Amino acid sequence: MKKRPERSASARVTLADLARESGFSVSTISIVLNEAPLSQFIAAGTKARIHAVAKRLGYHPNAYARSLRKRRSHTIGVLVIDLSDPFCTLILKSIEKTLSDTEFLPLIMDAANQHKQFKRYLNILLEHGVEGLIVVANWLLMDTSLLADLEQYKIPTTLVGTEIQDSTLPSILVDNEQGGYLALQHLYSLGHRAVAFIRGPHQLIDSSRRWQGILRFAAEVDLQLRDQWIMQLSKSSDPNASFEEGRILTQEALQKQPGFSALLAFDDVTALGAIRALQQHNIRIPQDCSVIGFDDVPYAALSNPGLTTIRQPMEEMGRLAANRVLERLSSSKNDLAEQALLLPPELVSRKSTAVVPLR
């Protein structure tokens, strides 16, 4: 006869343990603990005793067994391109908050800007049977091949934070074109005519969208852009690398072609790098030169002086992304060809921009 210990030292407490300990059957206990419909027919005393035993032994239901049996994971995968990018973080927080009011648990994975990790975690999420998927992207990386993979799985997916060309995946992002427009409009309205630009990496569609907005405004007011004041960020996989690049580009511009009264940066971190260079040349912000960023990451409000920027509504983006997935999960309507949703950007005016200095 095989001897089996009453309760093994390290293993978790199971329903069977509770059954042995309480004298009731496994099914009764399951019904009671889950408050299943049938539990209304169970004697109050029984319920109390079962709850007591469960508490005493420290019972925690086995989520794996439960999911296996119910054929549901109650889980939504959240695949973040880079957790250390505050832009992603803010969107993620909002997704989390939205999901915390639901029955769904976010499974958060961080691709750490690496193609390989992205694929690996995507696989893991699939193996864990996520019922929905949200991909939080920033402006880096994201080969198209990954998205081709994504589309073949039949689970509701939403992409938030950036746009992918030639993809039918529903995506949620800011209206970059309008953002570029607002940024230049702000500088222009302060009297700036000599404006320098640091464009984003040209591999990136966001860069050209913002630039289109800038050109649109320039055309409207007949403003000439000077080629020598148009700088260009290179592609990088480190969100903070643009600080150093912004600094160096600005420094070079100051040496070769000074004289601009304002600088429009691709994003906030780039803007901070530019400010560093300007201050090193004893150019005061905003008295001598105005600087405007893009995104409104937390850095922007905390920097000195506070950075004027074009705000992406990150909370709203996260919330909408989560809600879209939830909707498709509940209504089971599979309108595959959803439009990309463009959210309006907003000018946040702080202290890094001011009226153009008198000469």
Add this chain to the structure above:
Amino acid sequence: MKKRPERSASARVTLADLARESGFSVSTISIVLNEAPLSQFIAAGTKARIHAVAKRLGYHPNAYARSLRKRRSHTIGVLVIDLSDPFCTLILKSIEKTLSDTEFLPLIMDAANQHKQFKRYLNILLEHGVEGLIVVANWLLMDTSLLADLEQYKIPTTLVGTEIQDSTLPSILVDNEQGGYLALQHLYSLGHRAVAFIRGPHQLIDSSRRWQGILRFAAEVDLQLRDQWIMQLSKSSDPNASFEEGRILTQEALQKQPGFSALLAFDDVTALGAIRALQQHNIRIPQDCSVIGFDDVPYAALSNPGLTTIRQPMEEMGRLAANRVLERLSSSKNDLAEQALLLPPELVSRKSTAVVPLR
């Protein structure tokens, strides 16, 4: 006779599906796909055909079923107090990186600074059968009651980022006392004798540790601290709130008791708030007043001027925390009463501190 569809539209592909499609049995397929020991006896052609079918149908093993059967989750819970706090984020990234080389998957949960969420997610992690647990804390929240709960579960746990009084949980954190010492030493060595302080919340043990270090150095060099220059942060649940508090405290000090040549802040964000106030009073950093922070979050390097600070080795903290858990997982040695591990802080000298101005 019950009709059953070859493959239902939405359900996942299972081993049974592959068996039906390929003609081999479930067990053979399992052996092949897992490259189990027995697979060396399987004909190469069989393997190839099985792999082909698996790929064609898009098979993903069901992690839940697998874990249930193997009685292992291959999972480590990472419970973060606040994902939007860059201090936590950096530690988390390091944990992730360390874990990505192992067979363990980090399950990341964000307590969002809320007691209730912390407990909820802790429960969920337990239900998912995490084999180890890492709690990433900042200086906020963390009632002792939570930790009491933690200790009762038998799974290897490490606390990283802060210290809990009266807890036997192994924790990894910076040597705050030494950090305080280094900070004041730095200012003193630059000639500063009139130093203002913004202390951390007094509910927090980190605050008093750092203060002890400050007092130790002051005693060594016989430096008098002036009470009216000693300010105090209140407890908050928002990591960025200390910016505003730092700003206001500094502003008040400037009105009531100006004349200090340096300011030592409890952390970087507080320091940035102080700098904002100083600049609003046309006090230049560092020519007129030096400012030093604590932590070295990414903000610090990006701010203008770059912030001198006491660095917590966050990468190392995360790595050590992960390794500790891994060790206890593999060696199954249960030395419960581990010491708290104190890591040395490091002075990072940037541009916000300089020699004391001549009067």
Add this chain to the structure above:
DNA sequence: TTGTATGCGTTATCAC
């Protein structure tokens, strides 16, 4: 070399 049978912990269906 490959197939059959069993059980992981849970829930759902049905029987008593």
Add this chain to the structure above:
DNA sequence: GTGATAACGCATACAA
């Protein structure tokens, strides 16, 4: 009111 039993998808001991 409560208990026995089957099945979820997989891995493995054992049989063939």
